[in-house]
Amino acid sequence: MLSLIEQVSYHILIVLLPFIVYHLFIREEKQFREKINSKLLYISLTILILTMSNPIEFSEGFLYDFRVIPILFLLLYGGVKPGITLIIIMFLFRFSIGGAGLYVTLINYTLLVLFFVVLTAKFQPYTLRRRLLVISLLCGFSSFNRMITLTITGQLDQLSFMFIFSILTWITLIILIFIIENLDKQIIFDKRIQSAERLNLVSQIAASVAHEVRNPMTSIKGFLQLIFQEKNLNESQYRYIEISLSELERAEDVINDYLSLAKPTSIEDFSELNVTAELHSMLDIITSYTNSNNIAIESNIQEGILTKGKKSEFKQAILNIMKNSVEAINKNGTLTVRAYQLKSNIYIEIADNGIGMSKEQVELLGTPYYSTKDKGTGVGLALTYKIIRDMKGKITVQSEKGVGTTFIIKLPFL
Structure with missing residues (x-):
């Protein structure tokens, strides 16, 4: 039993540690996670290889690992293309190491992808609570498939360990969800700070420059209006003055907008x-x-x-x-x-x-x-x-x- 606890702890560590590094140092934005070459895919692939390379062997021929976590997590936060890419790599790696149960794995993950696509067609607008519900359903679906497999093969003595392992899988996945949600909030917060800094810069420029620019502009506009009233101008000159006056008005509108940005609101x-x-x-x-x-x-x-x-x-x-x-x-x-x-x-x-x-x-x-x-x-x-x-x-x-x-x-x- 102690050996099993140590192995499970190892798998939890190799899942959580790369994602913590991803959160602290990589800080990839949502739109980049959806690409095939996203850093989130590389992190998930690293976890997949590590967890599958040293599985937990409960009894001969029955192995447990946390591969479902990086796959499910990437499907949820990276999208279908990166998720399916990771599943294909998982099958290739699974085929290379051999062993029984390859076809069962193929069926289970095919069903998992279909289940995911159906349930999460509108995943992005969901609240965190609904996302956690979707994740719980998918974890439950995976555990149910494993339970059916164990029952059919007569491995009833493994059911209790399987349930504990499934609960730990779900808890680990929930922790990862909160890590990535926190990352998204930090990215949004950083963008707001940058936007506020730019607005503050605009305000300072507007306050210092607008009045200096307005005075000569007012003079130019006034003289152009006086010239426009002259009757000895030809059509081309009238048109040029009209264009100049309209452009001056546009410049005044821009200055007024900048001054409005600079003005504090109470x-x-x-x-x-x-x-x-x-x-x-x-x-x-x-x-x-x-x-x-x-x-x-x-x-x-x-x-x-x-x-x-x-x-x-x-x-x-x-x-x-x-x-x-x-x-x-x-x-x-x-x-x-x-x-x-x-x-x-x-x-x-x-x-x-x-x-x-x-x-x-x-x-x-x-x-x-x-x-x-x-x-x-x-x-x-x-x-x-x-x-x-x-x-x-x-x-x-x-x-x-x-x-x-x-x-x-x-x-x-x-």
Whole structure:
């Protein structure tokens, strides 16, 4: 029995230690784990080889190891392609070391993959509780298969050890889940710190430069307007002055956005905000813009939705998103706006069927200096994210290339 405990402890150690190293020093982001050459696959492969190279032999021909942990973990957090790649390597290694039970292993892991695909088709949006439930079901499925095999082969004396080993497998896997979830939270937190530092830098630049730039710009704009009133100008000169004035106005808008980012927001300045009325008002404003581009608007806004905030800032944030959606459609599309209350939260959904974005582009949204538009600065959306964040809200973006984009704004109900 002591020997069995030592062997089980060894297997727990070789599973946990590489993942702790992965958590502390590698810190791979979600999108990179889904690739075939991901570091998570290499870590899982290392664990797989170590645990299969020195299995626990309960009796002759019946071996136990923790191979299911790296396989199941990689399927859950790396995706199907890396997971199946690891399973193929496992079968090749299993074939090379020989022994009975190869076909049973093949059937079990094929069923496990199918079971995983069916249960976790929508795994990513799940809460941690639901993820743990999925993991528990998969572990239970694996244990049930092993129990059936032992019963058929008449190895009933192994059932008690098998149950203990299965429970330890489940506990080890749960520990790994919390390790990776903690890593994901740290990565998100680090990104928020970096974003906050960039915003702080933008604020400092805006405060020191904006006023210096505004004075000469105001003078130039004033003189151009005076020249524009002259009657001895030809058509080309009028057109050049119009272009210059419009570009100056665009530059002023950019400066104003930077100054808005620099301006601290006080919650004490917030008042009751009628989201329903403001959304209807903004739809009226955007309609003239959509009509000229032959874009239809579909809206479904619940009555009596209230929150706290500044009316002008809220309008600016929503209009920024609506304008971006319309520009993504370009022509002959549909802008959909929905707003509803669910429990203690308000949800505003602004969707378009435009060009869409990749996962990498979605990740960078709200970052100053990043924009998907040729002449964009990224400040508009950065300001939008800041306004919603100041209102204790959150913005989630769902997008697919060639399909469209949906902005989901979550705000607390008054």
